[in-house]
Amino acid sequence: MRVAFCTLGCKVNQYDTDAMRALFVKAGHEVVDFEQKADVYVVNTCTVTSVGDKKSRQMVSRAHARNPEAAIVVAGCFAQGAPGEAASLPGVAALAGTAERADIVRIAEDALAGVRRTEVRAYRGRAAFEELDVSREGRTRAYLKIQDGCDRYCAYCIIPYVRGPVRSRTLEDVRRQLELLEAEGYKEIVLTGIHLMSYGKDLSGAALLDAVAQADGLPGIRRIRLGSLEPQMFSEEFVRALADDPRACRQFHLSLQSGSAGVLARMGRRYGPQEYAACVRMLREAMPESAVTTDVIVGFPGETDAEFEETLAFARRVALSRIHVFPFSARKGTRAYDMPDRVGAEVKKERAARLLALGKELEAEFAQGHVGRVEEVLFEERKGAYLLGHTGTYVAARVKTEAALEGEIAKIKIVLARGNALEGEIMY
Structure with a gap:
């Protein structure tokens, strides 16, 4: 099964998507880009504002247009808050609420087999934290x-x-x-x-x-x-x-x-x-x-x-x-x-x-206010002659260097601020 993901909203949602993606990989399914043709599309939605609702509907529509035969699973907050509306969108085969991420593989497999799921699990009293693992590579x-x-x-x-x-x-x-x-x-x-x-x-x-x-x-x-x-x-x-x-x-x-x-x-x-x-x-x-x-x-x-x-x-x-x-x-x-x-x-x-x-x-x-200070920067990527990263205060910074420091933390002397970004020199 080829499965693709789209994530809307906050960093918590992104984490939830990463966790669901890991479950599909563990089950032996192939994860592809959302822009590719897939058998199942999982749209992890946001409902914190009306804009979040609108974007959620748009991403479902985009997935359906890409492959009308695909099973679309609407997951997350929009599915939990408006299950009737989410289930009525064209191409939607199943819903997965905010308490059902651990079951996402089974839900998707059932959806692909033609089993529609139009309800989500309601919260009643206390609930347990979903202790889902996430495996990541190539990030800092x-x-x-x-x-x-x-x-x-x-x-x-x-x-x-x-x-x-x-x-x-x-x-x-x-x-x-x-x-x-x-x-x-x-x-x-x-x-x-x-x-x-x-x-x-x-x-x-x-x-x-x-x-x-x-x-x-x-x-x-x-x-x-x-x-x-x-x-x-x-x-x-x-x-x-x-x-x-x-x-x-x-x-x-x-x-x-x-x-x-x-x-x-x-x-x-x-x-x-x-x-x-x-x-x-x-x-x-x-x-x-x-x-x-x-x-x-x-x-x-x-x-x-x-x-x-x-x-x-x-x-x-x-x-x-x-x-x-x-x-x-x-x-x-x-x-x-x-x-x-x-x-x-x-x-x-x-x-x-x-x-x-x-x-x-x-x-x-x-x-x-950072100019003239020495800051530790976690370097995340290279663009041309520059290494780019962030300080501990989460200000973007760059240095011109040939050193291979991606994924490393190094001290730099801040020499210039351009708007909200910094430029510096590596401290050797």
């Missing part, structure tokens, strides 16, 4: 999913409904996965999850720092990078532990969503701008060189011009290093779906453009 940075699910139920977010309850990879399996990744030569591991700071809530006496500590005694792993973090769950102990760990990358994606106290309250976020700023201060006092990146939603219901200006001012005041901007997208089933005072599309577009422009300015300022 590996993502390790250690947590799934969310119980925060922010007003705008559909994720708790489609990803289910909080569940965590056991510490023993985190260690096993890290050992495998070290053996494969990975220098940097990104610990990721749907709500990463909830790691261990379902385990007895485990927390995120315990997962980080599983890399102890694995000298090949030089960097540990954390996925998205939540400010209301920060503590001085957490920050001190990261500051004392030389493997911990000094880049922290600290979810903001708005710089306005009023908007944050309506969103159901469990912190305000002051608490967020305190977390940033904690990080920078302990690790002055830290990058703080974030996500912001613009045009949340009721967001006034004054509240948006508060967000702009706050982003500049705390000197964010990078901002991912998302216009508000109403998700049916969430509290925000029925909120009054919707913000118009043109206003959302204008606010997004202004915030993106500020984000580029702040990103360039942060990059400029």
Whole structure:
């Protein structure tokens, strides 16, 4: 059986696709590119915004057009959240929800044999973490999913409904996965999850720092990078532990969503701008060189011009290093779906453009601050005469050299910043 994959959405989704791909390979099936003709197409979908839904439908349509005889399996969040709609798309033979990745090979084989599957497994009470292995080759940075699910139920977010309850990879399996990744030569591991700071809530006496500590005694792993973090769950102990760990990358994606106290309250976020700023201060006092990146939603219901200006001012005041901007997208089933005072599309577009422009300015300022410093860079690829990679603060950097350093970490002296990227010289 020839099977092809398409992945939409977040890094967790990408990890899930890698895990499903490994299951097909283990079962003896051939994995081909999504642009090729295949017997089965697995579309791992996203539903966090209406754009995610649209792209999911488009990728299903593209697969059906490429091979009308193929069995299409719609997997992931869109399948879990809207199974009826997903199953009705042309060419769809089966669904695989967010609790059924371990069964994906059987589901696909049944679909190819003509067994339609139009329902997904619902979450009821507690659920177990799917401890799926991923085998990777030829990369320098590996993502390790250690947590799934969310119980925060922010007003705008559909994720708790489609990803289910909080569940965590056991510490023993985190260690096993890290050992495998070290053996494969990975220098940097990104610990990721749907709500990463909830790691261990379902385990007895485990927390995120315990997962980080599983890399102890694995000298090949030089960097540990954390996925998205939540400010209301920060503590001085957490920050001190990261500051004392030389493997911990000094880049922290600290979810903001708005710089306005009023908007944050309506969103159901469990912190305000002051608490967020305190977390940033904690990080920078302990690790002055830290990058703080974030996500912001613009045009949340009721967001006034004054509240948006508060967000702009706050982003500049705390000197964010990078901002991912998302216009508000109403998700049916969430509290925000029925909120009054919707913000118009043109206003959302204008606010997004202004915030993106500020984000580029702040990103360039942060990059400029690296000039004159010596930074360790993980080199990932070569383009012409240049080696390209990223610093621990996740700023792109390049050096002109003939040295074969792909997959290695080396020190470079930063001599120039161009926009949000750095140029340097190898320190021999």
